[in-house]
Amino acid sequence: MIKIVNLNKIFYKNTNKEFYSLKDINLEIKKGSCTVLKGVSGSGKSTLLSIISTMQKPTSGEVYYKDELISKFPDIHSSNFRAKNIGFIFQFFNLFNEFNVRDNVSIPLIPLGFSQKEIDIKVESALKLANIYHKKDELIFNLSGGEKQRCAIARALVNEGELILCDEPTASLDYDNSQNFINIIKNLKDLGKTIIIASHDPIFFNQNFVDLEIELKNGTIHE
Numbered sequence: 001m002i003k004i005v006n007l008n009k010i011f012y013k014n015t016n017k018e019f020y021s022l023k024d025i026n027l028e029i030k031k032g033s034c035t036v037l038k039g040v041s042g043s044g045k046s047t048l049l050s051i052i053s054t055m056q057k058p059t060s061g062e063v064y065y066k067d068e069l070i071s072k073f074p075d076i077h078s079s080n081f082r083a084k085n086i087g088f089i090f091q092f093f094n095l096f097n098e099f100n101v102r103d104n105v106s107i108p109l110i111p112l113g114f115s116q117k118e119i120d121i122k123v124e125s126a127l128k129l130a131n132i133y134h135k136k137d138e139l140i141f142n143l144s145g146g147e148k149q150r151c152a153i154a155r156a157l158v159n160e161g162e163l164i165l166c167d168e169p170t171a172s173l174d175y176d177n178s179q180n181f182i183n184i185i186k187n188l189k190d191l192g193k194t195i196i197i198a199s200h201d202p203i204f205f206n207q208n209f210v211d212l213e214i215e216l217k218n219g220t221i222h223e
């Protein structure tokens with residue numbers, strides 16, 4: 001489903017500060033699989049996720065999604081692609097504290113042109129899937145860390161995209177909430193989602209629902 005070919009991301013190219021954040025990455029990710037990108041801080045995990053999501057462009061190399069070359073999309077095309085195909089779960093949730101759960105979860109649907117009735121149906125279904133429906137009218141400000149995470153998961157699911165990208169998803173969670181997160185990821189996999197998790201949390205290592213573990217070291221894949 002995702003094919004990455006000879007990918008490089010260079011910052012400060014052709015200066016004395018030139019730096020390879022990613023170097024010669026080749027990777028294939030199968031539809032419906034769960035991949036864990038591990039590696040120490042600064043190894044390139046977030047940069048790789050961000051290039052797969054089309055938020056950043058590589059310096060060279062290609063990323064294909066279902067045989068379509070997404071890494072060379074113009075920006076307007078990239079944001080449409082993300083809105084339709086990708087759910088993103090961030091370490092610090094990136095929710096709007098002054099809005100309630102339901103409004104936060106509905107945000108990704110706004111650019112997709114759905115009617116209010118369609119938005120209500122999709123939001124309700126995502127809230128139930130992420131087990132946060134009972135807090136739908138609560139302000140984010142009043143939620144616990146685990147509840148914020150479940151709200152962020154609902155927001156990542158609401159567009160029914162096939163690809164779920166998670167950047168250090170358990171970094172702000174305690175052990176029990178991290179275990180809950182793992183259970184939700186297993187459910188998403190059962191629903192056929194393709195999942196990529198960038199994390200150095202050992203909770204993701206050697207898990208039977210993980211199909212591929214990739215270690216990044218200084219921007220390269222370490223076999």
Ligand SMILES: Nc1ncnc2c1ncn2[C@@H]1O[C@H](COP(=O)(O)OP(=O)(O)OP(=O)(O)O)[C@@H](O)[C@H]1O
Nearest residue numbers: 011020021039040041042043044045046047048200
């Ligand atoms: N916009 C940028 N400009 C310059 N250097 C950058 C930029 N973005 C990332 N880098 C560098 O690229 C390297 C990889 O960063 P990245 O955020 O991908 O690492 P990471 O493995 O996700 O780390 P962490 O676990 O701390 O989030 C780091 O050395 C970082 O400083």
